[in-house]
Amino acid sequence: MIDISFTYADLEYFLLILVRISCFVYAAPFFSMSNVPRTVKVGFSIFVSYLLYNAIDRNEVVYSTLLGYAVIVAKEALTGFVIGWGAQICASVTSFAGSIADMEIGLSMVSLLDPATKQQATFTGVFYQYMFTLFMIITGLYEYLLRALAESFILIPINGAMFKTEALLSSVLLFLADYVSIGFRIIMPIFCAMIFLNCVLGVLAKVSPQLNMFAVGMQLEVLVGLGILLLSTQMLPALADNIFVQMKRMVVSFVEGMV
Numbered sequence: 619m620i621d622i623s624f625t626y627a628d629l630e631y632f633l634l635i636l637v638r639i640s641c642f643v644y645a646a647p648f649f650s651m652s653n654v655p656r657t658v659k660v661g662f663s664i665f666v667s668y669l670l671y672n673a674i675d676r677n678e679v680v681y682s683t684l685l686g687y688a689v690i691v692a693k694e695a696l697t698g699f700v701i702g703w704g705a706q707i708c709a710s711v712t713s714f715a716g717s718i719a720d721m722e723i724g725l726s727m728v729s730l731l732d733p734a735t736k737q738q739a740t741f742t743g744v745f746y747q748y749m750f751t752l753f754m755i756i757t758g759l760y761e762y763l764l765r766a767l768a769e770s771f772i773l774i775p776i777n778g779a780m781f782k783t784e785a786l787l788s789s790v791l792l793f794l795a796d797y798v799s800i801g802f803r804i805i806m807p808i809f810c811a812m813i814f815l816n817c818v819l820g821v822l823a824k825v826s827p828q829l830n831m832f833a834v835g836m837q838l839e840v841l842v843g844l845g846i847l848l849l850s851t852q853m854l855p856a857l858a859d860n861i862f863v864q865m866k867r868m869v870v871s872f873v874e875g876m877v
Contacts, residue, residue, distance in 0.1 A: 630687070631676060634776050636667040637691055638698035642767050645702030647709040647865075648751060648760050670768060677775045690777045697779045697876060700786070701770060704872040705763060707790075708865040711797060712750050715804040716743025722805070722812040723843030724836055742847065746804065749851070753858040759865070766869050773877050785875035793868055800864065804857050807850040808843055815842055 719742040823831040
């Protein structure tokens, strides 16, 4: 016979684990995609919480009033959100790179409804986002994020988070220093091709003033840009590895900032 009896203390502890995991699922890349049904997210959070509840060593959670328990819930929610957000800001590099690429190609006025975020996004940005999501699935990075979340309960026990503002802010600033360079590294082939094409069109405009280079140039930029985008696809796995390394570094630094 299965015994599913529990005490109020067990329920309170389980809810604290569920809060941290739910906030992580809400903020982390791949897990937070809005085209995933909410019932799946809730069921996944409860299932993972139950597994961790039976796996981790319990520590005593001390509080005296309902307000004290609410403060502990807020700390756990912020802990899970910060861990997930540390990975999410690294994944947002793809949207930045896509918007810059579309301005160079001439597709900046083209917008698509991104089913993952339910927001308007650029054509190239959606392409990069789904390619890097595919690489995340292939490389098993989502498993790393889950392991990092599970290990956070060892490094940061329930009600044990100590938010070090200076360390967290330093981690964000270090990443922002690489944010622009990583984005331009993704679109460097398109950027260089567009500069070369504009130089050629400028020379042709001087040699043959009777030709309407403005009309010809718009079509050439789109054709050349899409061609370079297709040819540079083979470079995306190496660039994805760079983003994933930054993602792992951000998750580790954020966890260290709360230990």
